[in-house]
Ligand code: ADP
């Protein structure tokens with residue numbers, strides 16, 4: 001199965017994180033690999049996924065028993081046959097793993113480095129049909145590092161004895177440690193090394209809340225007439241209507257989505273690769289196989305699924321290193337749609353919660369108060385300063401003290417026992433006695449009508465920013481009803497204030513404007 005299918009079908013992720021796709025490709029191809037990725041960057045996937053693409057068994061050397069157990073449990077939950085041999089095993093567990101290995105059933109075998117010291121381990125692994133070695137926390141082989149594990153020195157011998165490719169992973173990037181890893185694990189032969197920061201500085205980042213989405217998009221495209229670009233849409237139908245609208249405006253544009261026949265799809269891909277200045281209006285189905293270096297812009301007509309998907313999709317622009325621009329439009333409907341897609345999906349509850357968190361991270365980016373690139377890179381574990389190449393660096397948003405509005409909103413949430421979504425909560429704040437409000441007696445709450453100084457759209461913006469700041473979180477077990485987070489408590493108690501972006505609130509009424 002190709003890597004992007006495995007990623008979706010086995011691991012349940014919609015996109016690779018930065019760096020993962022390249023590393024997966026090299027490991028799956030059987031190259032020796034050294035990958036330096038920040039903590040939390042998603043290293044495990046880079047050896048787990050290739051293990052499923054390759055014949056035979058992948059042995060994973062990892063220094064922490066707890067970590068190994070977590071990973072094995074995680075893989076088993078995904079239906080991947082994995083086992084661990086550690087000093088923490090019961091005899092029965094060890095026997096079961098040996099049996100599974102003997103039967104050729106395992107795809108990944110985790111092992112503590114100390115095991116390599118035991119006589120017979122190399123022999124056992126050779127018989128087990130090991131075809132690849134992965135080494136987690138590879139810096140443990142460095143004698144000068146603080147995590148030195150003497151048994152890591154045996155890994156080099158193991159590689160030579162089995163004569164199989166080795167992929168080493170670490171978050172420690174200094175040159176000295178790297179040289180030591182190469183010498184000790186690879187016997188000095190140069191592995192393919194991945195030490196790329198995640199930043200793509202030539203890509204300009206920008207977001208806009210949807211106001212008149214069609215017009216916003218057409219203007220962005222019109223200002224880039226003659227340049228190749230991609231417009232990503234959340235639905236197949238929208239790709240057709242937007243492509244038609246662009247064509248009508250005199251910009252060559254074609255739709256592309258998974259529902260099209262293979263023929264027209266291939267034709268669209270070829271035309272896009274070949275022609276200059278063509279716009280493809282597509283669903284996420286477009287892009288995996290596209291290798292066009294001079295895509296000058298990428299626009300999202302709708303909010304992507306997750307921060308990972310966002311990064312991957314904008315990353316298709318400007319591969320040649322020349323300036324490229326992006327614009328992501330988002331609105332309340334998008335957020336609702338994405339939430340519903342997660343809630344109605346078949347994923348287990350834990351995965352759904354993680355998907356909501358990834359969507360929240362994207363919303364946080366959309367409504368960031370400072371440099372977007374800094375925030376994006378921070379999410380992937382990379383430090384950076386303000387970039388000077390995003391809309392918020394160019395035009396810093398005006399901030400204001402939103403504490404009072406936030407407290408009103410929180411009070412509406414709490415007085416309705418955290419059982420309602422934005423629409424109903426805003427009705428209460430605005431003092432709108434809808435049928436639902438009256439049926440539940442919410443028109444008698446002290447909060448009823450306390451928010452009439454803001455419009456519905458403005459309250460929507462307040463709620464969105466509260467989600468982005470992680471003051472509120474939708475609870476999937478309550479159909480996405482908003483619940484208060486721990487982080488919101490000090491605000492309610494008056495111990496903390498909240499800063500909000502003024503531009504997203506729009507034109508407030510005077511009483512509110514004075515506070516800004
Ligand atoms: P580390 O690099 O620190 O070993 P992990 O491999 O544990 O990081 O991954 C960190 C987190 O990122 C995990 O929660 C994992 O589920 C998540 N993750 C990894 N790859 C992806 C992806 N492509 N999309 C979304 N989440 C991912």
Ligand code: ZN
Pocket residue numbers: 370371372373374386387388389390391392393
């Ligand atoms: Zn910036």
